[in-house]
Amino acid sequence: MPIVTPLTKLLGIRVPVVQGGMQWVGLPRLAAAVSEAGGLGVLTALSQPSPDALRKAIRETKKLTSKPFGVNITLLPTINPPDYEGYARAAVEEGVRIFETAGNNPGPLIKFFKSQGCIVVHKCTTIRHAKSAEKMGVDVLSIDGFECAGHPGEEDIGGLVLLARAANDLKVPYIASGGIADARGFAAALALGACGVNMGTRFMATVESPIHQNIKDTIVKSSERDTVHIFRTLHNTARVFKNKVSMEVVAIERRPGGAKFEDVRELVSGARGKLVYENGDPDYGIWSAGIAVGLINDIPTCEELVKTLESGVERTIGNLQGLVVAKSKL
Ligand code: NAD
Numbered sequence: 001m002p003i004v005t006p007l008t009k010l011l012g013i014r015v016p017v018v019q020g021g022m023q024w025v026g027l028p029r030l031a032a033a034v035s036e037a038g039g040l041g042v043l044t045a046l047s048q049p050s051p052d053a054l055r056k057a058i059r060e061t062k063k064l065t066s067k068p069f070g071v072n073i074t075l076l077p078t079i080n081p082p083d084y085e086g087y088a089r090a091a092v093e094e095g096v097r098i099f100e101t102a103g104n105n106p107g108p109l110i111k112f113f114k115s116q117g118c119i120v121v122h123k124c125t126t127i128r129h130a131k132s133a134e135k136m137g138v139d140v141l142s143i144d145g146f147e148c149a150g151h152p153g154e155e156d157i158g159g160l161v162l163l164a165r166a167a168n169d170l171k172v173p174y175i176a177s178g179g180i181a182d183a184r185g186f187a188a189a190l191a192l193g194a195c196g197v198n199m200g201t202r203f204m205a206t207v208e209s210p211i212h213q214n215i216k217d218t219i220v221k222s223s224e225r226d227t228v229h230i231f232r233t234l235h236n237t238a239r240v241f242k243n244k245v246s247m248e249v250v251a252i253e254r255r256p257g258g259a260k261f262e263d264v265r266e267l268v269s270g271a272r273g274k275l276v277y278e279n280g281d282p283d284y285g286i287w288s289a290g291i292a293v294g295l296i297n298d299i300p301t302c303e304e305l306v307k308t309l310e311s312g313v314e315r316t317i318g319n320l321q322g323l324v325v326a327k328s329k330l
Helices: 006-011 030-036 051-064 082-094 107-115 127-135 161-167 184-191 213-223 246-256 262-266 272-278 293-297 302-323
Strands: 016-020 042-044 070-074 098-103 119-124 140-144 173-176 196-197 226-232 238-241
Touching: 006 140, 006 238, 016 030, 030 042, 030 051, 042 051, 051 070, 051 119, 051 127, 070 082, 070 119, 070 272, 082 107, 082 226, 098 107, 098 140, 107 119, 107 161, 119 127, 127 161, 140 161, 161 173, 184 196, 184 302, 246 262
Parallel strands: 016 196, 042 070, 070 098, 098 119, 119 140, 140 173, 173 196
Antiparallel strands: 226 238
16 A cells, blocks of 8 residues: 655655765766656755756656656865855756755855746754744754754764654654664654655665675774764764774774864765765775664665565554554554
């Protein structure tokens, strides 16, 4: 039986799962495969070198799927500040109607997308930020727990408490992000009032994910203890895979007197991290991973994965219903 939620209705998708925007991973092949499988595929705007390249990626995705897909724009400190507005305009002009925004000071971008009649899913890591995005008119919030890959914010609140707070405090529908990679987590998110889930790391280990097979195999071999936080001391915390480079960054940050971004810049650059996905060496640079790596044991196609999630959620909800027994049957 289908899982019908405000998210499936709003986005016109079959299964309430959104593929998280992932730098260097949210490329046309993966986004299209997720959308074809019944979820929402998402292209990562900043993985394209320019707004024009994003236009090409959107056209390529449309050739691979006629189903809805979205574009992610993340606003965080960068070595070379991107033309956010240019990416946003290009995507809207190419007909994209669903956007995932994330990061600092998203107001102007959200205002622009809403003025163009688009649907905005805004990702945030605190209830405070969620409420202010609500006021800006976002359609869906993506509530990102401390378990997540990439940037979890600086307040370290896990998904269990954050989602329960969202259930009490938010008016707009929200999806759960961070730490979800299987049907149990998916069903738990629905129990916590979410209308769907966002999964990033889980989609990295799929057949259509555009990263080197060795990195997919590394994810499968890893446990929930294989991530680490970098940039804690720079107030731009990021959860990344624990490897030689990330441990070196942490060591530099722990030096007496601390570190400036310049001290770690060469080690952490996204351009170097991108090569990890190309050459398959997990120790070559920084790459994002959530603690959900501990839940990933296979490399399915997106279709197999989404189907497994769908049937697993149905089974989990059925099992829970089985716990509620009429008094007369006791
Ligand atoms: P980059 O090479 O510009 O920077 C590498 C890392 O260093 C990023 O985590 C960045 O936030 C951080 N950083 C850069 N300048 C900094 C500073 N002055 N102080 C503290 N930290 C700093 O990054 P990139 O790989 O080219 O990616 C471009 C942008 O996309 C970055 O802001 C990155 O954080 C962001 N991003 C997006 C997604 C997504 O899902 N869309 C995922 C991860 C990162």
